[in-house]
Amino acid sequence: MNSEAGIKPLLSALRGERQTPVPFWYMRQAGRYLPEYRKLRAEAGDFLNLCYSPNLAVEVSLQPLRRYDMDGVILFSDILVVPDALGIGLRYVEGEGPQLDALGWRDPLPVYSREKFLAHLSPVFETLKGINAGAPANVTVIGFAGAPWTVATYMIEGGSSRDFTKTKSWAFHDRQSFQSLIDLLIDSTSDYLAAQVDAGADIVQIFDSWAGVLPETALQRWSLAPILEIIRRVRQQYPGVPVIAFPRGAGVSYRDYAASADISAVSLDSTIPLSWAAENLQPHAVVQGNLDPLLLVRGGAPLLEEAERILAALSGGPFIFNLGHGIVPQTPPKHVAALSEFIRGWRV
Ligand code: CP3
Numbered sequence: 001m002n003s004e005a006g007i008k009p010l011l012s013a014l015r016g017e018r019q020t021p022v023p024f025w026y027m028r029q030a031g032r033y034l035p036e037y038r039k040l041r042a043e044a045g046d047f048l049n050l051c052y053s054p055n056l057a058v059e060v061s062l063q064p065l066r067r068y069d070m071d072g073v074i075l076f077s078d079i080l081v082v083p084d085a086l087g088i089g090l091r092y093v094e095g096e097g098p099q100l101d102a103l104g105w106r107d108p109l110p111v112y113s114r115e116k117f118l119a120h121l122s123p124v125f126e127t128l129k130g131i132n133a134g135a136p137a138n139v140t141v142i143g144f145a146g147a148p149w150t151v152a153t154y155m156i157e158g159g160s161s162r163d164f165t166k167t168k169s170w171a172f173h174d175r176q177s178f179q180s181l182i183d184l185l186i187d188s189t190s191d192y193l194a195a196q197v198d199a200g201a202d203i204v205q206i207f208d209s210w211a212g213v214l215p216e217t218a219l220q221r222w223s224l225a226p227i228l229e230i231i232r233r234v235r236q237q238y239p240g241v242p243v244i245a246f247p248r249g250a251g252v253s254y255r256d257y258a259a260s261a262d263i264s265a266v267s268l269d270s271t272i273p274l275s276w277a278a279e280n281l282q283p284h285a286v287v288q289g290n291l292d293p294l295l296l297v298r299g300g301a302p303l304l305e306e307a308e309r310i311l312a313a314l315s316g317g318p319f320i321f322n323l324g325h326g327i328v329p330q331t332p333p334k335h336v337a338a339l340s341e342f343i344r345g346w347r348v
């Protein structure tokens with residue numbers, strides 16, 4: 001962790017202090033909407049090669065900071081490097097997204113070797129060291145991982161899915177063996193995040209992008225409980241490290257994540273009503289969010305009007321401005337510049 005932590009506005013917000021101006025960063029702030037990313041990506045050839053080449057990954061992580069004045073820099077990587085490091089075959093097919101060698105209900109689980117797993121991911125830790133050396137002192141370094149539920153869906157479906165039939169069938173038919181898979185992901189993800197903090201991440205975010213497809217009991221069991229167990233284990237090594245949870249689509253169940261004393265902040269998807277969040281979530285946790293990324297494609301007055309509404313509703317408590325999901329590739333970079341200047345200049 002950075003010893004100059006006190007001067008980082010995003011970190012201060014995560015410790016519960018209201019900040020003026022409001023700190024901000026954007027999910028997927030590095031990526032295909034930036035021409036300088038596309039250039040480096042073409043040179044690297046393969047997306048995974050980019051993730052595992054520290055020099056390139058450091059450069060890609062820092063690219064957005066050269067254009068915009070954000071308060072956070074997120075590690076450039078992907079949530080699926082965890083199954084990759086567990087030995088599940090992974091490739092990214094141009095235009096089709098990730099494809100994995102699907103894990104079947106009755107298949108043996110990979111045997112976890114902490115040493116081999118962390119060795120496979122050592123380029124990620126090198127990347128974090130490089131980001132730490134290259135980022136301005138007031139910028140918070142953000143590590144991340146996928147939550148066990150979301151990573152399990154990719155492992156079982158073999159990629160993205162519409163209805164998660166295979167994953168839910170396994171979880172509902174054979175709770176015990178599904179728990180073994182979740183436990184494997186708890187073990188590996190806890191080690192992975194602790195190693196990221198060791199390599200210089202000031203904070204970490206846990207992405208549960210598909211939390212919203214689970215009914216209540218399953219949400220508690222497969223999304224919330226594993227996230228809490230991971231936080232508990234990371235904090236055994238790094239007490240007090242701030243953790244942001246992003247249970248996308250969780251609706252009113254966001255309240256359960258925010259109410260947990262161990263989750264420092266909840267990242268809101270764009271569907272969460274602002275007044276409800278201010279009343280029900282902000283008294284218990286820092287909130288982050290939640291501009292619809294497609295408004296960033298639209299730009300102009302509709303973009304800034306919505307940004308104003310979000311700032312007005314949530315900046316009364318500890319708040320970090322972000323999007324409700326990642327920046328999409330068709331986003332004009334100048335809209336990101338306009339939004340960033342607007343947030344920076346905004347006062348109550
Ligand atoms: O936010 C950042 O800038 C950090 C980098 C980051 C990436 N993926 C880079 C990436 C982060 C935090 C992620 C998280 C991630 N990856 C999630 C959780 C957040 C979410 O979006 O819900 C998920 C579900 C994934 C899995 C994944 N990776 C998918 C479904 C895809 C294909 C879809 C797409 O946008 O292409 C990826 C590929 C991926 N991850 C790219 C990037 C920049 C595009 C790769 C390319 O350059 O072609």
